[in-house]
Amino acid sequence: MSANAARTTDVVVVMGVAGTGKTTVGELLARELGVTYAEADAFHPPANVAKMSSGTPLDDADRAPWLDAIGAWAHGREGLGGVVSCSALKRSYRDRLRAAAPGLFFVHLTGDRELIGERMRQRTDHFMPTALLDSQFATLEPLQPDERGAPVRVDADEHTVTARAAEAVRAHAREQSARGAEYAASARA
Template identity: 50%
Template sequence: MAPDELAAIEAPVLVVMGVSGVGKTTVASALAERLGWRRAEGDDLHPAENLAKMASGVPLDDDDRWPWLARVREWIVARTEAGEAGIITCSALTVAYRDQLRQPSVIFVHLDGSLSVVGGRHAARSDHFMPSSLLASQFTALEPLRDDEQSISVGIVESPDAIADRIVAMLGLRRVERPLGAAH
């Protein structure tokens, strides 16, 4: 789908996706700040068992992911039903996973980087539950975006702020003002 067609979505929900360490949280935060949109961290929706499994170096399987994806979908549907734009992070590595998240308002924003670049970033992180040893399995599982998915792909060679600015420009996104005190 062309960026001008994506820009026509009235209250989009961006699913900032990609492998672990690609910058989903950082870019989603920059986008939320620029746009004034609600943001959710998909990792916060993982059941405790999933976090423990990944922290011990064991990759998640589909049985682990489906309940998590259902929670991510619930957040997306809540935004859609409220007519609100939003941003959520989610690896969304496979077509089947993305199919679970699809709504007419959803735009997948794939942050794309090479294993060497992402691996370097991942190795520098000390505050994340997922060990670098699982990164290769994510690259193996990652399926390319298809033409029938409302999506854009953005390289991660620039700063997170520059990436967020590029996404805003590509999709023609605009800021939503909220009353003081409204939660993001």
């Protein structure tokens, strides 16, 4: 944990299409916030990995047990804090995660198709082929105003992106703290 890190009790989902750096930023963000990190890919059953490795996109039925496992992990981290990387491309997926862990905060890593495609072409250690990137962008439903979260551009190095993500999480925590103080003051009045 860095010297200026402030531990959070929020569970943060680092979301976005493949190639945005969810794992790298997620690991760095967890370290910065002083919490546990989980890689969503580790929650996939072997059949899902085989399907994606062959270039076949997952459908919602494939994703359901995966999302439930991530949600269960997040639920177990409530009050302790944690960071998990998860594409969470559709609102319905994020709703499913929130059903298990209502206090989730989403950091949506964003970038244009050209930038993300180039990043994917440079990596060699991942089962998700570049051919599936278009399906990911087609599926993506950005965060809505009523969802707790913030978009973070990935047009910089991983440390800058992580700093942006950490500031978004901290800004949210400050806002929640201020709301809690206002509520407590009004309850005493």
